[in-house]
Amino acid sequence: MHAEFCFYxxxxxxxxxxxxxxxxxxxxxxxxxxxxxxxKAFVKQVFMKMGSSEExxxxxxxxxxxxxxxxxxxxxxxxxxxxxxxxxxxxVNIAPEIKVVHETPSTATVxxxxxxxxxxxxxxxxxxxxxxxxxxxGWVAVKNSNHYGIAGHHAMMALEHDMIGFSMTNASPLVxxxxxxxxxxxxxxxxxxxxxxxxxxLVADFATTTAANGKLEILQRKGLxxxxxxxxxxxxxxxxxxxxxxQGGALLxxxxxxxxxxxxxxxxxxxxxxxxxxxxxxxxxxxxPPFVSFLPVSDNPVGEGIGHFFGAMRVDAFxxxxxxxxxxxxxxxxFREAKPVDGQERVIIPGDPERETEAIRRREGIPLLAPVVRxxxxxxxxxDLAFCEQAH
Amino acid sequence: MHAEFCFYxxxxxxxxxxxxxxxxxxxxxxxxxxxxxxxKAFVKQVFMKMGSSEExxxxxxxxxxxxxxxxxxxxxxxxxxxxxxxxxxxxVNIAPEIKVVHETPSTATVxxxxxxxxxxxxxxxxxxxxxxxxxxxGWVAVKNSNHYGIAGHHAMMALEHDMIGFSMTNASPLVxxxxxxxxxxxxxxxxxxxxxxxxxxLVADFATTTAANGKLEILQRKGLxxxxxxxxxxxxxxxxxxxxxxQGGALLxxxxxxxxxxxxxxxxxxxxxxxxxxxxxxxxxxxxPPFVSFLPVSDNPVGEGIGHFFGAMRVDAFxxxxxxxxxxxxxxxxFREAKPVDGQERVIIPGDPERETEAIRRREGIPLLAPVVRxxxxxxxxxDLAFCEQAH
Numbered sequence: 001m002h003a004e005f006c007f008y009x010x011x012x013x014x015x016x017x018x019x020x021x022x023x024x025x026x027x028x029x030x031x032x033x034x035x036x037x038x039x040k041a042f043v044k045q046v047f048m049k050m051g052s053s054e055e056x057x058x059x060x061x062x063x064x065x066x067x068x069x070x071x072x073x074x075x076x077x078x079x080x081x082x083x084x085x086x087x088x089x090x091x092v093n094i095a096p097e098i099k100v101v102h103e104t105p106s107t108a109t110v111x112x113x114x115x116x117x118x119x120x121x122x123x124x125x126x127x128x129x130x131x132x133x134x135x136x137x138g139w140v141a142v143k144n145s146n147h148y149g150i151a152g153h154h155a156m157m158a159l160e161h162d163m164i165g166f167s168m169t170n171a172s173p174l175v176x177x178x179x180x181x182x183x184x185x186x187x188x189x190x191x192x193x194x195x196x197x198x199x200x201x202l203v204a205d206f207a208t209t210t211a212a213n214g215k216l217e218i219l220q221r222k223g224l225x226x227x228x229x230x231x232x233x234x235x236x237x238x239x240x241x242x243x244x245x246x247q248g249g250a251l252l253x254x255x256x257x258x259x260x261x262x263x264x265x266x267x268x269x270x271x272x273x274x275x276x277x278x279x280x281x282x283x284x285x286x287x288x289p290p291f292v293s294f295l296p297v298s299d300n301p302v303g304e305g306i307g308h309f310f311g312a313m314r315v316d317a318f319x320x321x322x323x324x325x326x327x328x329x330x331x332x333x334x335f336r337e338a339k340p341v342d343g344q345e346r347v348i349i350p351g352d353p354e355r356e357t358e359a360i361r362r363r364e365g366i367p368l369l370a371p372v373v374r375x376x377x378x379x380x381x382x383x384d385l386a387f388c389e390q391a392h
Numbered sequence: 393m394h395a396e397f398c399f400y401x402x403x404x405x406x407x408x409x410x411x412x413x414x415x416x417x418x419x420x421x422x423x424x425x426x427x428x429x430x431x432k433a434f435v436k437q438v439f440m441k442m443g444s445s446e447e448x449x450x451x452x453x454x455x456x457x458x459x460x461x462x463x464x465x466x467x468x469x470x471x472x473x474x475x476x477x478x479x480x481x482x483x484v485n486i487a488p489e490i491k492v493v494h495e496t497p498s499t500a501t502v503x504x505x506x507x508x509x510x511x512x513x514x515x516x517x518x519x520x521x522x523x524x525x526x527x528x529x530g531w532v533a534v535k536n537s538n539h540y541g542i543a544g545h546h547a548m549m550a551l552e553h554d555m556i557g558f559s560m561t562n563a564s565p566l567v568x569x570x571x572x573x574x575x576x577x578x579x580x581x582x583x584x585x586x587x588x589x590x591x592x593x594l595v596a597d598f599a600t601t602t603a604a605n606g607k608l609e610i611l612q613r614k615g616l617x618x619x620x621x622x623x624x625x626x627x628x629x630x631x632x633x634x635x636x637x638x639q640g641g642a643l644l645x646x647x648x649x650x651x652x653x654x655x656x657x658x659x660x661x662x663x664x665x666x667x668x669x670x671x672x673x674x675x676x677x678x679x680x681p682p683f684v685s686f687l688p689v690s691d692n693p694v695g696e697g698i699g700h701f702f703g704a705m706r707v708d709a710f711x712x713x714x715x716x717x718x719x720x721x722x723x724x725x726x727f728r729e730a731k732p733v734d735g736q737e738r739v740i741i742p743g744d745p746e747r748e749t750e751a752i753r754r755r756e757g758i759p760l761l762a763p764v765v766r767x768x769x770x771x772x773x774x775x776d777l778a779f780c781e782q783a784h
Binding site for chain 2: 106136255261270274285323331334348
């Protein structure tokens with residue numbers, strides 16, 4: 001859902017890994033390497049065993065493996081067991097009839113029929129693209145959906161059509177607005193993708209909080225504190241205790257505190273919530289249903305499921321496409337060539353780290369932590385499947 | 393351009409002011425109070441003396457006084473002398489022919505003909521609204537413009553049409569991307585306005601930096617340091633020296649530093665730059681021309697003038713308008729009633745402080761600092777006008 005564009009590469013790089021090496025230490029846990037193709041084939045089988053059509057299973061596994069390839073491990077196959085449990089709790093419809101319930105030439109509202117967001121989201125984004133072909137731009141709000149994987153995947157669907165793509169979603173409430181001692185917003189990510197000529201496309205994809213939950217968990221495992229500005233405790237006070245969220249605290253909006261303009265992160269998270277849910281008819285704010293199956297959904301929902309929002313804009317609806325893309329290249333080159341601060345090699349362009357990770361992982365395989373492998377083995381057993389072998 | 397939605401009210405409140413009191417101490421400088429109507433009439437006369445049509449002068453003075461009314465003093469009449477000087481330097485065309493140079497049913501690109509952004513922006517936003525009436529949404533990119541005042545003013549034009557409004561602009565480069573020791577982006581604000589039923593509308597309007605230049609200037613006058621995360625010095629190191637920007641440093645993207653996700657503020661500023669300028673054909677990044685007349689424009693521009701981007705979405709293009717607005721009310725009430733942290737009275741809804749300030753200032757007048765009054769008197773003299781009397 002939210003790639004942290006700058007910093008993931010360092011976390012997932014394998015400094016001690018050599019060709020042929022199958023396993024290494026990461027975060028004090030062993031990892032094993034799997035080929036993306038084999039993992040994808042396994043995930044697809046699982047969705048089909050749950051009752052998905054082959055076509056929908058193909059789409060969903062594409063989104064999930066796409067996250068692992070791009071280094072957003074928190075939103076890849078590590079989530080598969082979560083989707084399975086939601087399905088077991090009858091909170092996901094594995095064979096949804098996804099319907100347009102309202103539309104104009106440039107807009108649509110889609111009812112996801114409680115489907116996997118992994119399936120609903122690409123279909124809604126495709127609709128936005130089709131509308132953009134007709135009238136220049138397309139905007140699709142989605143209700144009655146579930147967790148949709150990484151935001152960037154859907155925004156990037158626009159690129160091959162020479163369109164700018166937007167993707168956002170609301171999510172389970174873990175975030176306290178500025179001055180609030182309540183969790184009212186999700187990490188509500190925004191993704192934005194712009195096409196280019198010879199440079200790789202610019203892809204921004206980020207949670208509207210200072211840090212996402214996955215990063216907290218890494219620090220918890222290491223027994224480390226967080227930087228300031230990430231979390232507040234159950235009394236609403238800023239803290240560096242990486243366990244604070246689990247103990248009744250909250251994540252903080254981007255900015256972290258009032259002096260550093262957390263109200264702006266709160267505005268961004270609110271905008272995502274309103275576009276994704278108030279516009280579509282999904283649940284918003286504290287009513288958004290939790291991703292985990294062991295937490296109950298609200299007795300008084302204000303809408304249906306969770307909500308997403310997608311946009312596609314043909315760049316040639318504004319100026320000739322080649323002109324736009326040539327200037328995007330120039331923008332990127334100018335920023336890439338900027339003078340870095342001491343101790344940094346370069347200024348990073350949004351999307352660089354994920355693309356670089358993808359090149360490595362397509363070649364060398366996807367590293368999975370031991371607990372993730374155990375979860376996948378449990379899923380395999382549940383459906384009487386063989387979990388894939390490690391990469392050769 | 394960027395209201396700092398939470399905090400302005402406190403800065404401009406007049407705790408010692410009583411009815412009939414004309415002047416008080418603010419920020420160690422005396423202020424005088426002027427009626428909004430009289431100030432507006434004066435500003436309008438100035439634009440007409442510069443050669444503006446009455447209609448355009450009316451629009452421009454509306455935007456400028458709107459900023460003062462809403463408490464965004466940095467973007468109100470305090471800027472008038474800046475616009476005059478740009479016009480004297482032949483960098484503003486006071487009688488522009490604003491033209492649509494490219495369009496589709498849901499989009500347009502507008503050439504502002506070097507006009508005042510205060511005039512070009514409302515016209516472009518109006519075009520977005522007209523397109524939304526036809527096909528559900530309208531999106532307008534603008535090139536060849538100048539500083540457009542407060543972002544929120546233009547976004548709010550959508551509200552009376554039951555539309556969601558968006559407004560953004562790029563600006564002179566003062567901001568260093570994450571890891572960069574160069575100023576490559578402006579404070580590039582985003583505004584978002586959503587209509588409501590009985591509650592006041594939600595209006596978010598914020599720079600994509602931790603803090604805007606106006607706040608730095610307040611601290612400089614007081615001889616105070618900044619909080620961390622606002623600025624870096626000329627060597628690219630984070631600092632709390634409020635003079636750092638003037639001494640070759642840079643403002644920092646929202647987030648402040650890498651540990652607190654400044655790359656997300658950098659992504660947001662980049663998105664605004666790309667939508668406002670790469671899409672429209674304006675200058676972007678370090679090529680954006682400065683607002684101040686004493687700094688030269690680039691010898692090698694990559695586009696024309698500065699760029700803006702506007703959007704309007706009919707809410708009934710997604711669901712019945714009344715339904716949307718009723719749920720907006722519920723969203724707002726739930727957030728407003730949230731439990732505040734200790735020491736805070738309430739959780740603030742984006743747009744509350746500016747609206748509250750406007751109610752006070754419409755009733756009691758607009759306070760202007762002595763240096764601003766001196767500038768306005770200078771402008772009055774230049775055009776052989778009488779500057780308005782203070783409010784009775």
